[in-house]
Amino acid sequence: MIRHLMHINFDGQRGLQEQVRESLISAILSGIFSPDTPLPSCRQLAGQLNVSRNTTALVFESLVNEGYLISRPRSGYYLHPDYHNAGQSVPQNAPLCESDAPCWSKRLHITPSQQESILKPAGWMHYRYPFIYGQPDTRQFPLTTWRAAANWLHGGVRDPAWVVDHIDQDVPMLVEQIRTRVLPKRGIVAAPDEILITLGSQNALYLLTRLLMSPRTRVGVENPGFREAINTFLLSDTQIVPHAVDGEGLVPGESPCDYYYVTPGHQVPTGVTMSRARRAQLLSFATRHDAVIIEDDYDSESNFSQNPLPALKASDRSGRVIYVSSLSKALSPGLRLGYMVAAPEIIDEARALRRLVYRHPPTNIQYQMAHFLAQGHYETHLRRYHEDSARRWDTLHNALRAFLPECATFSGSEHANAFWLSTPGQISTRQLTWRAAHAGVLIEPGARHFLDDAPPDNFFRMGFHAINPDAIVPGVKVLRGQMGQLA
Known part of the structure; x- marks a missing residue:
């Protein structure tokens, strides 16, 4: 039974100790081992799994140190008393009485799953x-330098500030790197209180939707355009006003909107770059009609044009452009790191809203990215x-x-x-x-x-x-x- 239990299909991309430990933890929590019977010895388990005895010994010792097992001299390793009834704590599925179940379709106020999406x-x-x-070529991910940033973060020579709950604050080091290293490349000058770290640019759009939009709000969008942004705006039953796209970008319409969502760097999905003339026209139009522009500069870092135009916000002289972008698009979309640049009043409210949703992006990733930027690895x-x-x-x-x-x-x-x-x-x-x-x-x-x-x-x-x-x-x-x- 034990021999069958401890069979492991080893993954060559992961460490042996990690996989042996994972299997033993799973067996302990499942209640497989008897409280009165010793676990297989280091030698027996090593033979069963075809690994070195040193590997199994290190795993057993780590489980003793962390309170899963106890070691009895000349007897072996046994379950710690806290885990004698581990298997019994696993809840069993009870049959569902469908007549008593809630009617969820009547309770749902929104159904995002029904939206048209890509x-x-x-x-x-x-x-x-x-x-x-x-989706990037994963072989290009700079694993060595990213790991070096992780080693810096987890080294024991500094106070581990990343383990503390920052409540609603961002890591100042990352904000400063964005302010001094990232934004100047797009022609943007911003103060620290004008920057908010988000879980990607999509998260920034969600925060803006909750703060600024209602069923009375008119949002001008590009057509064709970025579906996920439009779906986000629709969460507030916003009035979506499609605008045609030509070789110079979004074409402003006759009837003004409250907000305009644009992707001027490379329009989604056509890839067209908004011309200088169209940018000036849109900014002027927004000023005349008291509108706000939400600029999604999603490919600011992945844009490989020789001399890309500055961001639309770089030409903003009246504070009418809210800028959102991503730090992870060209690195790894799974990192989910983005940011928003806006007036301090907007940033303050977005920070308070973010606190209610998820408090703040993980500080360890913020610190690691900040160091990655500061050391020049990102560049x-x-x-x-x-x-x-x-x-x-x-x-x-x-x-x-x-x-x-x-x-x-x-x-x-x-x-x-x-x-x-x-x-x-x-x-x-x-x-x-x-x-x-x-x-x-x-x-x-x-x-x-x-x-x-x-x-x-x-x-x-x-x-x-x-x-x-x-x-x-x-x-x-x-x-x-x-x-x-x-x-």
Whole structure:
């Protein structure tokens, strides 16, 4: 029984001690071991698992030190009394009486799951040609320098301030790095009390929605646009006012809105950069009509254009631009670190609201990112990331010109982090997406980005960071074959 119990399918990417300990903890908490019977000895367990005796001895000693086991000389290791009845504490599922269960559908005030959203297939990373957007090549993550920042954080030579609850405050070191290292590259000057750390830019949009929007609020958005931002605004039953996008960005309408949400660096999803003239026009329009602009500079760090235009907020002279961006887009989206730049009054209220939701982003990650920035590791990673992105962009651009010349790209979208393409009118991109996926090629149909009642079905998006660079050209060729069968 014990031999079967302690079988482990070892993962070569993890430490042996870690996996042996994890299995023993699971067995203890499940109530497998008898209180009166010793656990297998270090030698026996090492033989069963085919690991060194030293490995099992270290694991057993750590479990003794932490109160899971007790050691009896010349007898062996036994369960600590606190865990004699561990298995009995696991609750058993009782049969549910459906007639007594609440009717949750009547209690829900909002149903975010019913919103139109941009979804990626489960297991997209297992496709041979994943031309999807927003996922990096994990092999590029700077693991060595990120680990060095973690070692700095966890070293014993300083006060571990990150273990203390900061209540609603951010790590000053990270705020200062953003203020002095990150924002100046976008032409933005900000004081510390104008910066708030968030769990990504999406979280910043949520905070702004709760603070500023109501059913009476009119929000001008780009069409096509970023669905997740629009879905967030709709949580307050906001009136969404679609605005067309041309080669210069969002086109201001005749009827003014209270807020305008824009992605001027590279518009989502077209990739177009808002022109200087359009920026000036939008700022002037907002001033005349007492409107506020929410600038989502989501690719501020991943933008690999040679000379990108400064942020829209850099030209803001009346405090009408609220700026949100991400620190993790080009590093690892899973880190979920972003920030907001706005007037101190907005930041104060957003900080108070954030406290009610999750208090503050984890301080250990804030400290680690701050050190990563201060040591220049982030800048080094961005330089390599930009060089790699430019090579990938060129490869996909040339492949599209050679094998899919009939798929026009949106004007003004050069060096965006994805290609926004249109097929000849008779080809449905939803059908193309389905056929291509069965051939191992993932593309993103564009219809979901539109707010029209009958959205066009001839647009699609292709990213290039998640795919192996050597697979870009073969993938385009496979897509060419699938498109040819629909023509």
